[in-house]
Amino acid sequence: MNDKWKNAIWAILKYGSLIIGSLIVVFPMWIALINSLKSNQAFNNTGILQVPKHLDWSNYITAWNAGGLGSAFLNTAFIIILSVAGNIILGTMVAYVLGRFQFRLKKIIMAGYLVVMFIPTITTQVAIFGVIHTLGLFDTPYALVLLYLGTDVVQIYIYMQFINRIPVSLDESAMLDGASYFRIYRSIIFPLMLPASATVTILKVIAIYGDLYSPYLYMPSTNLGVVSTALLRFEGPFSAQWNLILAASIIIAIPMVLLYLFLQRFIFAGIVNGSVKE
Amino acid sequence: MLSYNTQKKLLIFSFLAIPLALLITFSFYPAVKLIYYSFTSWDGLSNNYPWVGLSNYKSIFTNPGLFGAFGHNFSYLVCGIIQNIIALYFAIILNSKIKAKNFFRSVLFTPYILNAVAIVFIFKFIYLDTGALNLLLQHMGLGSLQQDWIGNDSIVNWSLAFVSMWEYFGFNMVIYLAALQSVPQEMYEAAKIDGANKWKTLIYITIPNIKGIIQINLLLTISGALEAFNIPFIMTNASPPTATFLTNTMNVAFTFGNYGLASAMAVVLLVLVGVVIFIQQKLLGGGRDVV
Structure with a gap:
């Protein structure tokens, strides 16, 4: 295997693992964010992985007050x-x-x-x-x-x-x-x-x-x-x-x-x- | 004006008085008290401290519910070691020539700054039976891997230990990265001239140069695993299948009012941490000059 190939594989490995690592870090935060922006009805009717159609901020207001x-x-x-x-x-x-x-x-x-x-x-x-x-x-x-x-x-x-x-x-x-x-x-x-x-x-x-x-x-x-x-x-x-x-x-x-x-x-x-x- | 010699004495005394008073009051005095309480059956309230000799220590080692909780700490230990390997791996990558270095470093460090309660709540949601993790597995065609991450007693401690890994690996990574940056650049250049490849450079130059910091990180990881507390306490209210030695200790003290036994458990934990440090020093040597 020549150096060019080696470097290419090393680069894929490097960036690949950094991207996977970052996704694992971001995934829980992303899930929390999109689900916090769903109204009760939207929360019950849409999938957990789905982004809400309308951003509903009422949870934030309720959480803050209650x-x-x-x-x-x-x-x-x-x-x-x-x-x-x-x-x-x-x-x-x-x-x-x-x-x-x-x-x-x-x-x-x-x-x-x-x-x-x-x-x-x-x-x-x-x-x-x-x-x-x-x-x-x-x-x-x-x-x-x-x-x-x-x-x-x-x-x-x-x-x-x-x-x-x-x-x-x-x-x-x-x-x-x-x-x-x-x-x-x-x-x-x-x-x-x-x-x-x-x-x-x-x-x-x-x-x-x-x-x-x-x-x-x-x-x-x-x-x-x-x-x-x-x-x-x-x-x-x-x-x-x-x-x-x-x-x-x-x-x-x-x-x-x-x-x-x-x-x-x-x-x-x-x-x-x-x-x-x- | 006072002579510098008198000033020096005065300054040393006045500058150290409050910090040392705090150190003694909140660290050394409680540690000594703890040893004393461990030989009594103090209930935490009264002014009697009935002396019971070694009986608290006997109960720890004869009651499997108490000492056996260390079995749950085991998953934190394994995940802690994996956490260090991942952290070191990412630190080495980020220390090489790479694009968007600061971006990746910032992202990977983020979990460390988040509030621990918030992190545990978010993971509790993700681990639900019909939660994001199981859904994601299904979407990826890995439906057979779906689990009841919290409800299944044989995997719950691994689910919890993973949260700890997620939260802290970025911190270890930044410490490793800092250590890597202090390795003299000339050593790498010399290795290159001698024709060493990347793997050899790693084994013969990088690792030996940051040995001390690897030891410190491992030490903190092992003692951290023995002292696992926050995650089971928040996630499952330290239910029996997830109770660690430390959640048991606090439960014995503040729920059952058996401060004597709890103190003995705390002393056992302190001794174990001490033993770990001692073994590490004997086995691996060095590392003392780091801190």
Whole structure:
């Protein structure tokens, strides 16, 4: 077999598998979309794979109102803004200290964050539940804010990769001008780390937005529902109305899709920069 | 102004105080508490913690309904390994010269950003007896493959594990892609000069260079499989044929109020994850410098 044939087969294999992979990814979303746009009658009378003749948006309106999605979005936004803002500040502070200073305990602290990554968070809920109760935060959004606030090893890793490429000479020249360490953090390190913070923010927002178990466990009140728990509540009362459930699922998916469309370069760039150099 | 030496001490202390307090309060303290609870029959509410010794651990290993749930985790493990192979395959393709690279990368990563509850609902709809998947099979002339994807106890866990694979393979792929991009280009050029073909380049240059990241991904996949929770919890309400070890644990705690037993189960899970990490380190070595 000559090279020309080899290349042609390789190309078919490459593009073929990419197209099949993409179809498998898109198929469930497409099915959800077309069926969410069918009226009850159309849903019962047309095939599941068929596109509706008339786009019917009433499921979206019903889902929004009956599911209390408006307040779910507000609750979610409140929790995300507070915890991500705090998370960025704390994460950059940890990265500044670990990245710029030598001190005893440094290795132990880094190892501590690494070990924690392998403790499945759901298992320790039994004990965390007690802590939240003792702090009097049960059934308040602050329970979640507190749980999401802490930094983790992935964030520290992304930040450390980034801070190592900020020249130390910048710190030194600021020190010659008499700047304090805090000033260096506030005026040099924090602003220069903003691209890394963008990556951390997106990953954190995706994680918080998709989290079901923490809100389910710590905020059982209906009026405190976040997007995940509000969507989960569709199962009982609307269990037979699939067009409605699918509309609600799509409403919940939209904000992350928009975030992803506009900010995806930060996700990919951040992961690439924070990746392994062995 | 304070001397830089005093400043340094002050800054290290004040910058680390809150993050470390959070780390200890919500990660280490609960883990230690968990070990203590596991030797008691605490009901989750009262202030008594009756000491019961090892009896919780005995029940885990003697009650097949508890430990046996790991059998359901098995399908998540198999799908997790397949997921890594597919992710690596797509990462290698996307790292080669190819058109519409960013488009394919974006599409394949999309499931990872969707809300987990929404994903499970959509798949529940697709898996219905008269649902999209069976219809599609029929249209493709594969009617004999039609199944009751959720109702049939012998395949339901595979249907659920597939959802997990669909949701997460894009994330693994992006991590692999990032690692591939960090392999020095000169190595490929040198291999080309030596006349190595694509397959040899893959085996002798690409794979060894990203070994560390393959290990980390596999480690996360295996511990993820042991800890499978979300999908059975939402899709089937963790019914007995789909209950995983972790859904059982949470059920024992929050439904039956047997926090002592649940804590012992959580400790068993932690130890298993630890054993997996240990075996992986011993068998494959290295990989520690990655994180």
